[in-house]
Amino acid sequence: MRMYRTHIMICRGTGCSSSNSEQIAKNFEEQIKTHGLQEEIIVERTGCFGLCSLGPIVIIYPEASFYSMVKPEDVEEIVKEHLVKGRVVKRLLYAETVTEDGIKSINEVNFYKKQVRVALRNCGVINPENIDEYIAFDGYKALSKCLTELKPEEVIDIVKKSGLRGRGGGGFPTGNKWDFTAKAQGNQKYVCCNADEGDPGAFMDRSILEGDPHSVLEAMTIAGYAIGGSQGYIYIRAEYPLAVKRLTVAITQAREYGLLGKNILGTGFDFDIEIRLGAGAFVCGEETALIASIEGQRGMPRIRPPFPAVKGLFGKPTLLNNVETYANICPIINKGSEWFASMGTEKSKGTKVFALGGKINHTGLVEVPMGTTMREIIYEIGGGCPDDKAFKAVQMGGPSGGCIPAELIDTVIDYDSVTKTGAIMGSGGMVVMDEDNCMVDIARFFLDFTVEESCGKCTFCRIGIKRMNEILTRITKGQGKEGDIELLEELALNIKKNSLCGLGQTAPNPVLTTIKYFRDEYEAHIRDKKCPAKQCKNLIEYKINADKCKGCTLCSRVCPVKAISGELKKAHRIDSSICKKCGLCKETCKFAAIEIE
Amino acid sequence: MNNNKCCCAERSHYFDKFDKILAMYEGKESDLIPILQDLQEAYGYLPQDVLDELCNRTGMHPTQVMGVITFYSQFRLLPTGQNLIKLCFGTACHVKGSDKIAEALKEELKIEIGETTKDNKFTLETVACLGCCGLAPVMMIGDDVYGKLVPKDVPKILEKYR
Numbered sequence: 001m002r003m004y005r006t007h008i009m010i011c012r013g014t015g016c017s018s019s020n021s022e023q024i025a026k027n028f029e030e031q032i033k034t035h036g037l038q039e040e041i042i043v044e045r046t047g048c049f050g051l052c053s054l055g056p057i058v059i060i061y062p063e064a065s066f067y068s069m070v071k072p073e074d075v076e077e078i079v080k081e082h083l084v085k086g087r088v089v090k091r092l093l094y095a096e097t098v099t100e101d102g103i104k105s106i107n108e109v110n111f112y113k114k115q116v117r118v119a120l121r122n123c124g125v126i127n128p129e130n131i132d133e134y135i136a137f138d139g140y141k142a143l144s145k146c147l148t149e150l151k152p153e154e155v156i157d158i159v160k161k162s163g164l165r166g167r168g169g170g171g172f173p174t175g176n177k178w179d180f181t182a183k184a185q186g187n188q189k190y191v192c193c194n195a196d197e198g199d200p201g202a203f204m205d206r207s208i209l210e211g212d213p214h215s216v217l218e219a220m221t222i223a224g225y226a227i228g229g230s231q232g233y234i235y236i237r238a239e240y241p242l243a244v245k246r247l248t249v250a251i252t253q254a255r256e257y258g259l260l261g262k263n264i265l266g267t268g269f270d271f272d273i274e275i276r277l278g279a280g281a282f283v284c285g286e287e288t289a290l291i292a293s294i295e296g297q298r299g300m301p302r303i304r305p306p307f308p309a310v311k312g313l314f315g316k317p318t319l320l321n322n323v324e325t326y327a328n329i330c331p332i333i334n335k336g337s338e339w340f341a342s343m344g345t346e347k348s349k350g351t352k353v354f355a356l357g358g359k360i361n362h363t364g365l366v367e368v369p370m371g372t373t374m375r376e377i378i379y380e381i382g383g384g385c386p387d388d389k390a391f392k393a394v395q396m397g398g399p400s401g402g403c404i405p406a407e408l409i410d411t412v413i414d415y416d417s418v419t420k421t422g423a424i425m426g427s428g429g430m431v432v433m434d435e436d437n438c439m440v441d442i443a444r445f446f447l448d449f450t451v452e453e454s455c456g457k458c459t460f461c462r463i464g465i466k467r468m469n470e471i472l473t474r475i476t477k478g479q480g481k482e483g484d485i486e487l488l489e490e491l492a493l494n495i496k497k498n499s500l501c502g503l504g505q506t507a508p509n510p511v512l513t514t515i516k517y518f519r520d521e522y523e524a525h526i527r528d529k530k531c532p533a534k535q536c537k538n539l540i541e542y543k544i545n546a547d548k549c550k551g552c553t554l555c556s557r558v559c560p561v562k563a564i565s566g567e568l569k570k571a572h573r574i575d576s577s578i579c580k581k582c583g584l585c586k587e588t589c590k591f592a593a594i595e596i597e
Numbered sequence: 598m599n600n601n602k603c604c605c606a607e608r609s610h611y612f613d614k615f616d617k618i619l620a621m622y623e624g625k626e627s628d629l630i631p632i633l634q635d636l637q638e639a640y641g642y643l644p645q646d647v648l649d650e651l652c653n654r655t656g657m658h659p660t661q662v663m664g665v666i667t668f669y670s671q672f673r674l675l676p677t678g679q680n681l682i683k684l685c686f687g688t689a690c691h692v693k694g695s696d697k698i699a700e701a702l703k704e705e706l707k708i709e710i711g712e713t714t715k716d717n718k719f720t721l722e723t724v725a726c727l728g729c730c731g732l733a734p735v736m737m738i739g740d741d742v743y744g745k746l747v748p749k750d751v752p753k754i755l756e757k758y759r
Binding site for chain 1: 625626627628629630631633634664665668669670671672686687688689690691692693694697700701704724725726727728729730731732733735740741742743744747748749
């Protein structure tokens with residue numbers, strides 16, 4: 001392998017790519033050539049660095065200079081100043097890394113300081129489309145150790161002792177799952193990877209597959225060896241084209257290197273992996289539905305038992321784990337189960353990746369040890385809510401989860417503590433909400449989603465969620481009635497009790513948690529016909545504060561329905577009978593004269 | 598072979614793509630979803646005559662094929678406009694005001710969600726999550742991603758595709 005004096009790492013995850021990071025990479029390559037430095041400096045396209053809100057991100061090693069929000073036209077300056085003259089371009093560095101007496105390493109900034117990267121270890125560190133770089137970072141070492149030094153039952157034992165639990169949401173002990181599948185009778189067994197990341201607000205699986213696809217392939221191969229399977233399937237969302245492309249490249253390279261296919265590493269062990277694209281159905285994240293979908297049927301869940309470990313894909317014993325779970329396997333094999341179990345809390349070991357989104361300053365992916373508090377994640381790592389707004393709640397676990405209110409911000413994050421609040425760990429989506437978000441509206445929003453996504457098999461899920469959604473829609477429109485809250489609670493309990501799969505059993509959670517913690521907001525909507533967060537359109541009115549209005553006419557010009565009238569330099573007014581409450585005027589006003597009542 | 602250019606010749610040409618795709622599969626039940634995905638990629642949607650041909654050739658029953666198509670949101674039985682707009686309605690986008698972006702798009706295009714403009718330039722759809730929550734609110738037009746949107750960005754962005 002060639003040695004270079006400087007490595008330029010450019011994020012080519014989906015976030016940064018959408019803000020033109022490929023153009024930045026091309027400009028770097030061009031500029032480096034112009035200066036004749038192509039023998040000394042290499043440009044690497046990597047996976048996600050995690051701090052998506054500051055994208056596009058470029059990190060230059062060995063100094064680890066963290067350039068944020070880089071534009072293609074900035075590249076020339078960086079090359080001339082930093083790469084040629086050795087002077088870091090401070091203006092473009094992430095502000096937090098610049099101190100009075102120098103420059104901080106990225107590991108010292110608040111966003112990264114508390115993070116421990118196990119599943120995300122290679123994201124942003126290697127070029128995901130180059131297997132050699134993965135191998136240089138201990139890649140395929142765990143596989144060779146398993147195939148040459150360990151018996152299948154020893155591998156399972158290591159996974160069991162590590163205390164790793166399923167990262168897709170269920171939290172079932174991974175080692176036990178492997179053990180059940182290994183012990184099941186059958187001449188053919190399958191290893192499946194659930195990459196059907198359907199929770200809106202969670203994108204860690206996507207980032208792992210985009211940034212470090214080999215870690216999943218290697219772990220699946222190890223799983224195949226442990227349970228006695230020779231064929232693997234990765235079921236991935238078609239909405240993730242970049243991840244699919246990187247996986248395809250990785251599978252081809254692994255086959256070329258003899259790390260997939262027949263007689264892996266000359267040990268006589270055969271294992272291969274195929275990709276199956278999901279076709280857009282949230283319920284296919286449920287294991288029996290996912291299996292039905294790979295088999296070519298409608299993705300409807302079935303009764304368990306028999307569990308997939310006994311009777312899964314094509315009726316054969318099948319092991320099914322989530323992407324993030326697999327991403328933890330190789331470090332566990334390499335560093336030992338004690339190392340992994342030393343992190344976390346009593347019943348939740350290791351680390352967990354969270355996708356921070358919504359009303360928070362630093363959006364992106366963070367990986368922290370289990371047992372970290374919500375406060376540390378939201379304030380220390382995430383930097384709190386923007387514009388000094390008050391933090392109101394965090395939604396965890398997507399449509400199956402719930403809203404954890406500000407007063408529980410010191411909740412320790414592990415499977416059991418989160419479940420106690422009424423939310424669930426889920427796949428790790430954390431959507432932060434501030435004072436401007438209406439909790440009734442959030443509950444309605446999630447039911448909009450689950451109504452669409454219910455497969456329709458169980459009556460309570462199919463009809464019950466629809467009825468709940470109708471009640472919530474009525475409440476947000478100001479047509480709520482006394483007794484609505486109680487009716488919602490009754491329906492919720494029955495839906496939970498009478499649904500076959502996780503979708504129905506958990507769909508009422510967003511409603512139940514918001515009623516539990518924000519009952520007063522429901523009551524304000526129902527009794528006073530007011531939305532305290534001033535979000536529900538039917539319950540608010542846009543007004544112009546005559547004292548603040550300078551009569552600049554900007555608002556009347558942007559209003560799409562011509563609801564604003566007034567003379568130049570005189571206070572304007574909004575005709576509420578015409579106003580569609582689109583908010584464009586408020587957004588445009590330079591004097592903050594438009595208020596919501 | 599004669600050079601008679603009747604409608605049958607055109608018809609067979611129309612099915613070239615179909616033949617090529619079907620040749621890649623054994624035609625077993627578990628191939629159904631990948632076949633449909635490839636057909637949609639090739640034809641832009643799933644035309645009825647192509648589906649009829651699929652049933653004839655694989656022996657799959659039309660109810661089975663339609664059952665699968667209507668279950669998954671990816672499959673479409675009607676063609677889309679030249680530019681497919683996918684507006685993200687995920688949680689992060691919702692709390693950051695994706696409904697206002699939807700209003701702006703509807704206003705600008707004069708269509709509702711799920712519809713295609715009269716000039717066939719745009720189809721407007723919403724999706725559950727595009728997975729770039731860090732950039733919320735987000736939409737995709739074709740393969741281009743637009744993030745951190747505010748309603749007033751919408752006309753400028755659409756202009757590029759007109």
